[in-house]
Amino acid sequence: MAKQRPSLLLLLSLISLLLSPPPAFSFSDESPTARRILVLVDDLALRSSHSIFFDSLVSRGYQLEFKLADDPSLSLQRYGQFLYDGLVLFAPSVSRFGGSLDQSKVLEFVDAGHDLILAVDSNASDLVRGIATDSGADFDEDPEAVVIDHLSYAVSDADGDHTLIASDNLIKSNVILGDKAIEAPILFRGIGHSVNPANTLVLKALTASPSAYSANPKTKLSSPPSLTGSSISLVSVMQARNNARVLISGSLELFSNRFLRSSVQKAGSKTIYDKSGNEQFVTEAAKWVFHERGHLKAVNVKHNKVGETTEPGIYRINDDLEYSVEIYEWSGKSWEPYVADDVQVQFFMMSPYVLKTMSTNKKGLYSTSFKVPDVYGVFQFKVEYERLGYTSLSLAKQIPVRPFRHNEYERFIPAAFPYYAASFSTMGAFFIFSIVYLYHK
Amino acid sequence: MAKGTNDAQLLVQSLRKAYAATPTSLKIIDLYVVYAVATALIQVAYMAMVGSFPFNSFLSGVLSCVGTAVLAVCLRIQVNKDNKEFKDLPPERAFADFVLCNLVLHLVIMNFLG
Numbered sequence: 435m436a437k438q439r440p441s442l443l444l445l446l447s448l449i450s451l452l453l454s455p456p457p458a459f460s461f462s463d464e465s466p467t468a469r470r471i472l473v474l475v476d477d478l479a480l481r482s483s484h485s486i487f488f489d490s491l492v493s494r495g496y497q498l499e500f501k502l503a504d505d506p507s508l509s510l511q512r513y514g515q516f517l518y519d520g521l522v523l524f525a526p527s528v529s530r531f532g533g534s535l536d537q538s539k540v541l542e543f544v545d546a547g548h549d550l551i552l553a554v555d556s557n558a559s560d561l562v563r564g565i566a567t568d569s570g571a572d573f574d575e576d577p578e579a580v581v582i583d584h585l586s587y588a589v590s591d592a593d594g595d596h597t598l599i600a601s602d603n604l605i606k607s608n609v610i611l612g613d614k615a616i617e618a619p620i621l622f623r624g625i626g627h628s629v630n631p632a633n634t635l636v637l638k639a640l641t642a643s644p645s646a647y648s649a650n651p652k653t654k655l656s657s658p659p660s661l662t663g664s665s666i667s668l669v670s671v672m673q674a675r676n677n678a679r680v681l682i683s684g685s686l687e688l689f690s691n692r693f694l695r696s697s698v699q700k701a702g703s704k705t706i707y708d709k710s711g712n713e714q715f716v717t718e719a720a721k722w723v724f725h726e727r728g729h730l731k732a733v734n735v736k737h738n739k740v741g742e743t744t745e746p747g748i749y750r751i752n753d754d755l756e757y758s759v760e761i762y763e764w765s766g767k768s769w770e771p772y773v774a775d776d777v778q779v780q781f782f783m784m785s786p787y788v789l790k791t792m793s794t795n796k797k798g799l800y801s802t803s804f805k806v807p808d809v810y811g812v813f814q815f816k817v818e819y820e821r822l823g824y825t826s827l828s829l830a831k832q833i834p835v836r837p838f839r840h841n842e843y844e845r846f847i848p849a850a851f852p853y854y855a856a857s858f859s860t861m862g863a864f865f866i867f868s869i870v871y872l873y874h875k
Numbered sequence: 876m877a878k879g880t881n882d883a884q885l886l887v888q889s890l891r892k893a894y895a896a897t898p899t900s901l902k903i904i905d906l907y908v909v910y911a912v913a914t915a916l917i918q919v920a921y922m923a924m925v926g927s928f929p930f931n932s933f934l935s936g937v938l939s940c941v942g943t944a945v946l947a948v949c950l951r952i953q954v955n956k957d958n959k960e961f962k963d964l965p966p967e968r969a970f971a972d973f974v975l976c977n978l979v980l981h982l983v984i985m986n987f988l989g
Contacts, residue, residue, distance in 0.1 A: 843989065867904075871970070
């Protein structure tokens with residue numbers, strides 16, 4: 435009996451391992467939405483002061499882990515594998531991260547394809563400013579400057595120095611901000627940043643009005659402010675070339691319960707909105723950042739000659755061929771067919787010889803057919819699809835195209851009948867001539 | 876000027892008389908050459924009108940006419956009894972050359988006609 439007990443224990447532990455629930459659906463290409471998110475805060479009180487935002491994330495299935503930004507046990511990776519799929523940095527005043535985290539590690543995290551939400555406020559440290567600059571948003575260098583707007587501020591009984599702004603200059607994108615329009619203005623209090631107009635990857639999601647400027651509210655202005663008007667971005671989003679998404683907000687209070695629940699009245703207008711647009715804005719923007727919307731995948735590239743089903747290894751010039759691809763969009767839980775009318779395919783060799791817009795059957799299948807051009811060489815079927823807010827699709831499939839074989843040329847061309855007649859008449863004349871020449875008297 | 880046209884008329888008449896004296900076989904060859912060249916000219920005029928689309932067919936047609944005309948001219952030179960250079964060449968040999976060359980020419984033409 436004593437001998438059998440250890441083996442019995444082993445058997446029981448094996449059974450319990452098999453019966454335990456399988457690991458939660460983790461971040462992968464098949465399910466692009468992040469699952470495990472690390473939230474770094476300066477002060478754990480943020481957990482309750484921003485609870486509406488965090489609860490909305492949890493209710494959509496994310497696992498949040500809250501840590502202080504200088505926690506010595508912080509690390510994003512262990513043994514080469516990332517421990518989290520997304521990072522929320524609500525720690526504006528941290529000057530050094532704890533543990534093994536630093537600015538380059540955060541950049542590495544984004545470079546690996548993971549998403550980041552970064553929010554700062556008026557006491558933003560250099561570390562956080564550096565992370566924002568890496569992502570394309572340059573905050574105002576003056577550490578005392580905040581965004582002030584004397585014409586577009588929110589009427590409230592607090593300040594009076596017009597640093598609480600009500601902004602409704604939103605980016606026009608249903609992918610990023612959802613289908614429903616945000617009607618109420620969005621409350622913002624914090625610092626402004628600018629984005630380089632030559633940078634195609636960064637977009638201004640919430641822009642300041644033309645009357646805004648970035649300056650220290652407590653002192654007199656000695657020189658014109660460097661950041662003014664619509665070049666100030668309040669909230670920016672960035673989609674990297676590896677489809678990682680970053681949201682940078684100049685105001686941490688934008689996410690707070692106080693702003694989410696408060697009513698808004700823009701200065702100069704009589705309408706009082708019961709609820710600011712903050713909740714809708716942060717919820718929809720977070721959905722986009724964590725790939726619940728606007729994430730495309732293209733599968734099943736097929737091409738064949740019209741009338742056949744197998745994919746040939748080579749085409750001939752002037753063949754008729756068909757090309758099809760299936761494109762799906764991730765809806766947060768499953769892959770839905772993507773419907774658009776501007777997906778194009780190119781038949782490319784150094785330059786596109788054929789460029790056609792594909793038609794869809796509304797179930798995700800895009801197809802078109804065209805004639806191979808009269809040029810031989812090695813071509814590529816290219817689909818390069820980049821739309822604002824969507825992940826970029828870049829497909830290329832190589833296929834050679836050969837010229838006619840000697841027996842594939844056109845024969846008996848009607849335009850050439852006179853030449854055929856002339857040749858045969860010459861032959862006939864030669865025959866008759868030789869007979870006459872030989873047998874004449 | 877009357878003298879000019881008179882001279883031209885005299886020239887044409889003397890040419891006609893001389894030509895009438897050539898042997899019949901040579902006249903037959905001349906006729907064949909004229910036919911071939913006329914066919915070639917008709918083809919060139921057709922191409923000028925319609926464009927050179929099946930260019931290989933055009934070349935083939937013109938070449939067959941011009942080639943056979945050239946071969947007939949060679950035959951005429953070799954068979955003409957007044958030609959001192961080919962005095963020792965039997966006319967049968969000249970005709971056999973003509974026939975073989977024409978066969979090769981028309982073989983090539985058929986291939987290139989497309």
